Amino acid sequence: MSEVLGLRERKKLRTRHALIAAAIELFVEKGYEQTTVSEIAAAADVSTRTFFSYFASKEDVVFHNSRDGIDRALRVIAERGPGDRAVDLLSRAITSGFAALAVDDQLAREIAPINHLVLTVPSLRARGLLLLFDSQQELAEALHRACPDELNLAEASAAVGAVIGGAKLAALVSMRHGASPEEMLEAGRQATEFTLAGLRATFTPP
């Protein structure tokens, strides 16, 4: 499973990680907007121009691991068992997506500061919402493909959008009212249950 990488590839990976580490450290230390790309590049010992051959923008460093969660969720949906109903699948997919946050050891240490950045810096908030939105599109299409008899594409979209939309808003409103990160996750979890219960009711007429 693990490829043997040549020197070139290994160096590239090292530079990439150095850029990420330097960027996050600087962002935490002096703020995202107060940190320039030149400073990040200098801290990682490369030229400013090189930064942009690793990341298309300053924002992209923050979201370098944004696909982890969605990929996990997609895998869960693709591995649908014969007895699985769409709503259950969706529930499991979202749970596993959340779980992706705590999987990597080194990543785990990055997550808290990154989360804080994404929740507080306006441009990062916008970018995060965009990524989340596009991942929902993928999720809806995957859910429809996995359960074509149970859900058409529009229904799958409505379901995915409702569950994630509800969880997202509940989590962030709770944070806005002073909740801790744990309380925030719990608010999101409860909202997910809340919306899923509604969906189950709609989808399972007695």
Add this chain to the structure above:
Amino acid sequence: MSEVLGLRERKKLRTRHALIAAAIELFVEKGYEQTTVSEIAAAADVSTRTFFSYFASKEDVVFHNSRDGIDRALRVIAERGPGDRAVDLLSRAITSGFAALAVDDQLAREIAPINHLVLTVPSLRARGLLLLFDSQQELAEALHRACPDELNLAEASAAVGAVIGGAKLAALVSMRHGASPEEMLEAGRQATEFTLAGLRATFTPP
């Protein structure tokens, strides 16, 4: 209700409208990213610097009327009648928010191109999602205030997020699959009904 404006205010309004009109015309004609702020300012006969005393950024011109819909929705919620249940209120608020799009005559002509921009230009998509998200926060708080006995803040957030999240995703997934603007609105409307039905089921135990 209409204030008598001095010459200064009238000129400011005229300049503002000139900037908006020039910007949208140029955006449509040659694309958002291909249009520079200098060009907009020149077309509106002001200096480039003056543009930024009317709009904080190039993006902001596109979203100059973004508060119309949310303000209408908030008004509907604030004017809750004695018999109104939270779910009905939410339904009406969203309908009226949509309706805001077709209310102004001159505005109506701007809406189609603006919509197209917001749906296709990445930075505008992100900004639009951010504005929508923040308006949902306002909506959730207003809904909770209007129906404090029926919904706590977390439930109101989950409900608002679910309904709007579902409608948004359904509408845009339908567009992504080649739907016309009318079909897109219809997809959003149906998703709203879909999620509301679920909420009603959850909130009205027999």
Add this chain to the structure above:
DNA sequence: CAGAAAACTACATCAAATGTAAAATTACAA
């Protein structure tokens, strides 16, 4: 009409992002 307040303009400046061409590094085959 005079003085105050506000708006506009002409700069200068900074940071993000892109293009380009030369230099350095790595890969690979003879």
Add this chain to the structure above:
DNA sequence: TTGTAATTTTACATTTGATGTAGTTTTCTG
């Protein structure tokens, strides 16, 4: 090992969005 091709990095220039500032013009008020 050495020569050469491919790739990466770098330095430099340029564009564009955005902000600061100082001075001029316009509008308001008494």
